Amino acid sequence: MSLVRIALRICAVEALKGRTLVGDNVLDSEIGALDQSQDGSLRSDKPFISVYADDSKLLNGLELRSLIKSGQVDLNFEAGIATPHTVTDPVTDETVIYEGVPATDANFEFHLDLTMRQIADALADPDNEWAVLFAGLVTGFDKSQRSRISGDTNGVRLAAHQLKLTVSAVAEPVRGEPLLDVHPLARFFAKCDADFFRRMPDMEKKIALMKAQIAGSNDDLTAAMRRFGIVYDEADAMLLTPSGFEP
Template structure:
């Protein structure tokens, strides 16, 4: 479960960038200690990561390790270190630089939580559209406040976790599903050299072997051996040098059938 997970993580970050109170402070799988990170952070933050992936036994290609639909556990971390002015359309400050009270931090976290969810539902946000095209359903959503495990003190941050059923990764040589092709195309068109390198690497790995016969491709997908393919009647018969065959029928002249290339 690699390519879809990669596209999911990038789509989340890009769907949120510049569309919430966090502005450009949106990160992919940042692993710095939260307390230290917030101390030097000038604005609210959003962090996206995929924490777990599970592929059920009854999925496609059950015996194999590729080609199955998966369930991802996605984590969204929101945090507030300092205030930020929010103005209405007339320039009036609705929520100014927030104070050091729990209530004001909570208000900012709630606004940020609402904004990232709205961004993923936005029909005009191309990265959000990509995310939705890779996800077939969203399961249980749970969020908890971040606390310091040593002191028990609460941070102005929340962890939101949800399950997402997603498309299976393609096998090498497969025709790419529309959503995955759109994801790779979006990376190539973004202009970020890092994204372009990621897309090029995946396209190279997904090419497959052009001279591999169809039955070998099927064998790979079924995750089976030559013996297994033979049992399914899928291995072509060995072709030796053809021999002439004489067909004899009572009352008729013998007919010789020769190999004619």
């Protein structure tokens, strides 16, 4: 139950890049991006969005012993901003979030609220190829929750908003069954092949590992057994194995 989670997270990250107030500073699973190091500096040097997959659960049980269902997956989108992320206006010498917007608590909240709206718009953009791939991996949005935190530590003011989306995700492909070109993961792999490998060499290794996990060639019996978690004795009892069959 992991390949779809990986694809969901990557698609969400790529769908948001360049489409919100944080620009390309969309992070994959940087949960502690607002944490301070011992010298008081932050891990992220500018406003950010961090995307990560959290809990997942099945509400209607499994099919026999199958673990290919993805069920409901919690996707978290955390947007954060802090005083070290501010800049100085060259004209007014005023500390601002961006030109013309002073670095006040109210404007921190404005920045985060607007960023959250931009996240929603980016994920629903039919002209955004990564958002379309994201939608293909999701059969529905089941729940949406918003929360916020703020604080002032050693003179560093910070604020963050979190959007938690609970989505119903498509099932994992069965190991050894070739993916059809129209399968959401097949389309995801094709997009990664086209976009990532030129600018993110490490992603090529990750995608290769994902593909290897579902590679192989099943006969119909093996495919059915893997899909439903059936052992050979059960397959015999269900008259699924041919006469004289030995594994």
